[in-house]
Amino acid sequence: MSRLSDFVKTKRKQLGLTQEDFAEKAGVALTVIRKIEQGKDNLSMSKVSQVLQMFGHVLGPINEKDETRNS
Template sequence: MNQIAEFVKTRRKQLGMTQEEFAEKAGVALTVIRKIEQGKENLSLSRVNQVLSMFGHVLTSIHEKDAKRNSEV
């Protein structure tokens, strides 16, 4: 979750938005943004994807072989 936390925090700051502004724009509660940026692990996947969709990303499952192959490229 730390990679996601850093990704969201960095991208939000690049947009020049506060957590409050970003939460409103993403359509989630402020606590969702705070939990994501703090690297909390007990988050709703749908809420995380709602936030990540602001940057054109989603979390999804992939086969382990595919993950290894993509990391080698």
């Protein structure tokens, strides 16, 4: 989950947005952004998808073998 949290936090900061501003633009609650950036694992897939859409990304399966090779 840390890859997701790092990705969202870095992209949000690149846009120069606070967590509050980003949550509003993404149409999710502030707690959703905080949970994602803290690496929590009890996240709603639909909310994560909404957040990722802000960066032109989608939620999808990644082959674990491919992930460890790219690390």
